[in-house]
Ligand code: ATP
């Protein structure tokens with residue numbers, strides 16, 4: 001981990017120095033109800049990196065106490081995501097593995113007079129709970145005897161009652177200013193098959209009861225979670241205090257990470273998928289880890305990004321351009337720089353012999369010679385990008401091709417445009433240029449200065465390719481969860497058909513490149529040998545300050 005400090009690291013260091021703990025044990029506890037997003041990456045990286053820093057370990061625990069929402073599809077996906085980020089959990093467990101022990105602790109609370117079975121309906125429960133400004137009302141069932149509570153709770157467990165008809169509640173304080181402490185429900189009845197425990201249970205513990213117990217059973221020393229759990233900490237501590245657990249874990253909250261122009265919550269990401277706004281959880285525009293991966297973001301760029309945003313006690317929204325910055329930094333020296341023409345314009349070199357093809361040497365990465373060289377071809381017909389040509393040079397700032405203007409073709413020759421051939425509709429069909437054999441790249445020619453350097457792809461060996469240009473899913477920088485569906489960017493995906501140089505013919509899904517003067521690209525998962533598809537990860541130009 002970076003040698004930067006954060007408040008949790010300081011707490012851990014003190015706890016180790018003062019003998020409060022002798023080894024750091026953390027956990028990442030996702031609910032397997034959706035794919036992970038980059039906000040989760042903050043929790044994952046924080047837990048794993050901090051534990052690693054102190055020589056400790058991190059468990060992966062699926063928080064599966066909410067069986068109606070969960071699915072094994074997500075269990076597998078989450079494990080893959082964590083592995084992709086480069087982490088190996090100490091153990092992989094399910095919250096449901098502790099259902100027996102959790103149940104025992106619930107009985108213990110009953111026996112201590114600290115929990116009771118309540119018959120209030122869900123509506124009544126919320127009515128009795130009160131609000132932040134008004135106290136709650138005690139349940140009429142609050143004073144049942146220990147024996148009656150035990151009998152009823154066991155009957156709940158044995159399936160005698162319908163779903164949600166009874167609850168087990170901790171007996172704490174209905175007048176507490178903290179609503180979470182107002183006799184919170186700790187068990188409810190749900191007759192549903194659980195993806196792990198199948199039909200063994202029809203009562204399920206609530207997160208607030210199960211989580212501190214699981215942390216205690218596992219010997220978690222520092223239970224890190226996001227800020228919204230701050231108000232739940234008194235209940236966490238209450239559970240730890242009254243359940244006679246051997247190990248006492250401690251909960252510490254940190255701020256949630258947000259990113260501009262995207263929506264992060266799993267619930268909303270699901271909605272984007274279900275409404276067909278995106279093509280799936282791994283759509284390259286999604287802030288999910290599978291989406292970022294498909295787009296071409298690398299684990300190290302994500303890690304650097306997360307670590308650079310630091311860890312604070314407040315929620316924060318980070319500019320998307322910062323994520324882009326770390327991707328460019330990561331790939332700058334690692335990937336070859338090839339030529340691709342996204343919006344092709346055909347160029348005929350009229351003084352180049354028909355049928356002749358020559359090979360030219362090109363360096364793969366000017367900043368990293370270790371990536372070696374390749375050969376490219378040059379012939380009478382080439383493609384340049386439409387954006388590199390205007391019929392008439394508009395002003396002295398135009399450093400590309402125009403009629404009667406000479407430019408350098410990267411790795412090749414100077415060419416000058418002499419003629420423009422138009423289609424019937426007035427659009428440009430192709431342009432005619434001449435090249436100067438004396439200006440070959442590497443020849444040291446210096447008699448004339450070209451009007452800029454542009455890239456090209458030789459038509460004789462060009463490979464057709466599809467380019468996906470991706471933009472923000474949400475139009476606004478700061479997204480409101482209420483109306484984000486009305487603020488969807490209708491132009492977040494543009495497809496271009498162009499050409500790449502032959503070195504790219506064998507690009508495999510996941511392979512990344514810089515396309516010169518354009519951006520960093522990832523070979524899409526759907527790309528095949530006969531059908532190249534590239535996703536632009538980021539453009540070369542940075543707006544990051
Ligand atoms: P969401 O609100 O997006 O649905 P969640 O908090 O319900 O996410 P969990 O599966 O419960 O998702 O999250 C697992 C862990 O990841 C939790 O400890 C949670 O605090 C943390 N986490 C989730 N989103 C973020 C975020 N944006 N920033 C930091 N940590 C997060």
Ligand code: MG
Pocket residue numbers: 031
């Ligand atoms: Mg959650």
